[in-house]
Amino acid sequence: MKKFISGNEAVVEGALIAGCTFYAGYPITPSSEIASHLSVRLPQIGGKFIQMEDEIGSLAACIGASLCGHKVMTATSGPGLSLMLENVGMAIMAEVPCVIVDVQRGGPSTGLATKVGQGDMQQVRWGSHGGYPIIAMTPSTIEEVVKFTIEAFNLAEIYRVPVFVMTDKVIAQLREDVDLDSLQNYPITNRKIAGSSEEFLPYRAETVTDVPAMSPFGGPHLVRASSTTHDQHGRPTSDPEKIAFKNERLFRKIQDNSDSICQYQSDLMPEAEALVVSFGISARSSLQAVAEARAAGKKVNFLKLLTFWPFPDKAVQDAARGVKKVIVPELNWGQAAVEVERVLGSQIDVIRINKTNGLIIQPEEILEKL
Amino acid sequence: MARPPIDYLYYLRAEKLPHMWCPGCGIGILVKSIIGAVDELGWDKNDIAFVSGIGCTSRAPGYMDMNTLHTTHGRALSFATGIKMVRPEKHVIVISGDGDATAIGGNHFIHAARRNIDITMIINNNNIYGMTGGQFSPTTPYGARAATSPHGNIDPAFDLVELAKGAGASFVARGSVDNARMLQKFVKDGLAHHGFSCIEALTNCHTQFGRRNKMSDPIKMIDWIADKTVSINKAKRMEAAELEGKILTGVFHNDPDKLEYTDSYAQMVERVQAKKAK
Ligand code: SF4
Numbered sequence: 001m002k003k004f005i006s007g008n009e010a011v012v013e014g015a016l017i018a019g020c021t022f023y024a025g026y027p028i029t030p031s032s033e034i035a036s037h038l039s040v041r042l043p044q045i046g047g048k049f050i051q052m053e054d055e056i057g058s059l060a061a062c063i064g065a066s067l068c069g070h071k072v073m074t075a076t077s078g079p080g081l082s083l084m085l086e087n088v089g090m091a092i093m094a095e096v097p098c099v100i101v102d103v104q105r106g107g108p109s110t111g112l113a114t115k116v117g118q119g120d121m122q123q124v125r126w127g128s129h130g131g132y133p134i135i136a137m138t139p140s141t142i143e144e145v146v147k148f149t150i151e152a153f154n155l156a157e158i159y160r161v162p163v164f165v166m167t168d169k170v171i172a173q174l175r176e177d178v179d180l181d182s183l184q185n186y187p188i189t190n191r192k193i194a195g196s197s198e199e200f201l202p203y204r205a206e207t208v209t210d211v212p213a214m215s216p217f218g219g220p221h222l223v224r225a226s227s228t229t230h231d232q233h234g235r236p237t238s239d240p241e242k243i244a245f246k247n248e249r250l251f252r253k254i255q256d257n258s259d260s261i262c263q264y265q266s267d268l269m270p271e272a273e274a275l276v277v278s279f280g281i282s283a284r285s286s287l288q289a290v291a292e293a294r295a296a297g298k299k300v301n302f303l304k305l306l307t308f309w310p311f312p313d314k315a316v317q318d319a320a321r322g323v324k325k326v327i328v329p330e331l332n333w334g335q336a337a338v339e340v341e342r343v344l345g346s347q348i349d350v351i352r353i354n355k356t357n358g359l360i361i362q363p364e365e366i367l368e369k370l
Numbered sequence: 371m372a373r374p375p376i377d378y379l380y381y382l383r384a385e386k387l388p389h390m391w392c393p394g395c396g397i398g399i400l401v402k403s404i405i406g407a408v409d410e411l412g413w414d415k416n417d418i419a420f421v422s423g424i425g426c427t428s429r430a431p432g433y434m435d436m437n438t439l440h441t442t443h444g445r446a447l448s449f450a451t452g453i454k455m456v457r458p459e460k461h462v463i464v465i466s467g468d469g470d471a472t473a474i475g476g477n478h479f480i481h482a483a484r485r486n487i488d489i490t491m492i493i494n495n496n497n498i499y500g501m502t503g504g505q506f507s508p509t510t511p512y513g514a515r516a517a518t519s520p521h522g523n524i525d526p527a528f529d530l531v532e533l534a535k536g537a538g539a540s541f542v543a544r545g546s547v548d549n550a551r552m553l554q555k556f557v558k559d560g561l562a563h564h565g566f567s568c569i570e571a572l573t574n575c576h577t578q579f580g581r582r583n584k585m586s587d588p589i590k591m592i593d594w595i596a597d598k599t600v601s602i603n604k605a606k607r608m609e610a611a612e613l614e615g616k617i618l619t620g621v622f623h624n625d626p627d628k629l630e631y632t633d634s635y636a637q638m639v640e641r642v643q644a645k646k647a648k
Pocket of ligand 1: 392394576
C-alpha cells in the first residue's frame with residue numbers, strides 16, 4: 001500500500017527499515033520532525049530515543065550506542081552540523097558506524113532557518129579537521145529518501161564510518177506516495193562481528209583496504225576504541241609505520257571502493273550537446289528543464305547524483321563525453337560545480353546556476369542556459 | 371578476614387606501562403583508588419565501560435584492562451550516556467579532569483547530572499590544565515598563578531560539589547589524595563550508587579600548578595591539600611573562623627531513591643507498549 005509521506009517522515013521510515021534502534025538529537029529547524037516521529041516510534045519497538053543538550057552530545061551519544069552494537073542516527077541542519085563536526089572526525093578515527101541526516105537550510109550562520117539551501121555539501125566533505133574520506137547521499141524524491149537512508153545505514157555498517165543523508169528544507173516537507181510495504185524487503189547489511197573464540201583486536205587489518213570486524217561493548221571481548229591515532233590494539237601509537245597504515249586504510253577503504261559506493265542516474269542521448277548535472281532538490285528542477293528542452297528538440301544529457309561523496313567522477317566523465325557545455329544548478333555558490341570542473345578540466349565549459357536567496361531554482365532558469 | 375592483596379596488574383594493561391604521568395602525579399593515587407574500589411565491589415572487568423575525554427586524567431582508561439573509550443575533549447559523558455542508554459545493566463565510569471569536565475564539558479556535565487543517569491563521574495580536580503601546559507581552569511583558586519594568569523587568576527572558581535548537587539546528581543562526594551583510603555571509599559560508594567554519582571578528587575599537579583605556586587614538589591602539594599581540607603564531620607565541631615578558606619571533604623548528598631534515567635526510560639517504554647497492545 002502506498003503512503004503519502006514527507007521527506008522527514010521518509011528518513012524515519014528508512015531508518016526503521018534499516019534497523020535503527022537508537023536516536024540522539026537536538027532540536028533544529030527544519031529537521032525536528034525526524035526527532036518527533038522517532039520519539040513516538042522508537043519506544044514502541046523498545047529502541048532508545050534521547051534528546052541531548054546539544055548537537056555535540058548528540059553525535060557523541062550515537063557513537064557510544066553504536067559501539068554497543070546498535071544502529072544509530074542523528075538528524076540536524078547547518079548550525080547543528082557545524083557543532084557535530086569534531087565528533088564526525090571521532091567516528092572516522094574510531095571507525096564507528098553512524099548515520100547523520102542534514103536537512104539543509106539557507107546559510108551561512110543561523111541564516112535562513114525556514115528556507116531551503118544546499119550549502120553544506122563541501123562542509124560534510126572537509127569540515128572536520130585532519131582529512132578523511134566521507135560518504136554522503138543526495139536523494140531527490142521521497143522514495144529515494146527512504147531508500148538512501150537505508151543505503152546510508154548499510155554503507156555505515158560495511159565501512160565503519162559516519163554516512164550523511166543530505167536533504168533540504170523543501171524535500172523535508174514535500175509529500176509523495178511511497179510504497180513502504182515493498183521497501184520493507186530492501187536488502188539490509190550488518191557490520192562484521194568478530195568471532196567470540198578468536199583473539200580480538202579492535203582494529204585488526206591485514207591490508208590497507210580492510211575494514212576491521214567489530215565486537216560490541218559488553219560482548220565476549222574487552223573492547224578499546226579511541227579517537228587518538230592508534231595501532232590495531234586501539235593503543236595510541238607514535239610509530240610512523242603504524243600511523244601511516246591506519247591513515248591510509250581510513251582513506252582507501254572508501255576510496256578504493258568508490259565505484260561500488262557511488263550511485264547516480266544518468267539519462268544520456270546520442271549526440272547530446274549539453275549536460276545537466278544536479279542533485280537533491282535542484283535535480284527536480286533540472287529534470288523538468290531537461291524534459292522541456294528535449295521536447296523543444298534539444299539534445300541534452302542529464303546526470304542526477306545520488307551519492308555526492310565520493311564524487312562520481314567517472315559518471316560525470318561519461319555523461320559529459322562529446323557535449324559542449326555542462327550546466328550545474330545548485331543552491332550554493334558552486335559546491336558541485338567545483339567538482340565537475342575538477343573532473344572535466346578546462347575542456348568543457350561549465351556553467352553554474354547558483355541561488356542562495358532561500359528559493360528553489362525554477363526550471364526556466366535552467367532552460368535559459370540550455 | 372583480611373581481604374587478599376589486590377592484583378593491580380590484573381586491571382592494568384601491563385604492556386602500556388610505564389605510564390606518561392609525571393612522577394608523583396596525584397592521578398596515580400586516584401587510579402589506584404578506582405582499581406581498589408572496583409576490586410572491592412568484585413565487578414567483572416567486562417561489565418565495565420571506562421570512558422574519558424582529553425587531558426592528563428583522560429589518559430587513565432588507556433592503562434586499564436576494561437572496555438575503554440577515549441574520546442574528544444569534554445564529551446566523555448555524552449559518549450557514556452549513549453553506552454548507558456543501550457546497556458543499562460553495565461557499569462559506566464567516566465574519568466575527567468577539571469577542565470575537561472567543567473569548562474569544555476560543563477554542559478554535558480550538568481545535563482548528565484540532571485538526568486540522574488547511572489554513570490559515575492570521577493573528576494580529578496588539580497586546579498589546572500596539565501597536559502596543555504598549565505593554563506588556569508574553572509577550578510583554579512582566585513589569585514593563583516597559571517600559564518595564562520601570570521598576574522594571579524581573577525576568574526572565580528566553581529565549587530564542583532555545589533555544581534553537581536545543583537544540577538541533580540544523586541550522589542556527590544569530595545575526597546582528596548592525602549587521604550587515599552577515604553577517597554577509595556567515596557569512589558566505591560559512588561560506583562555502587564544507582565544514579566548519577568559525582569566524586570571530586572582533589573589532587574596534585576605539582577608540575578603545572580605547584581611549580582607556579584611555590585609547590586613544585588609533590589609532597590609539598592599534598593601537604594597543602596591536607597592543610598586546606600577538613601572533613602564535614604570534623605567541620606561540625608569547628609568554629610566559623612577556623613573554617614575560613616577550608617575545603618570540606620565527605621559525602622555531601624546521597625539520594626538512592628531518586629528516579630534513575632534508564633529506569634525511567636524503561637518505565638516509559640513499558641507504558642507505551644502496554645498502550646499499543648490494547
Ligand atoms: S602535568 Fe600535572 S596532571 Fe599532568 S601528569 Fe604531570 S603532574 Fe600529573
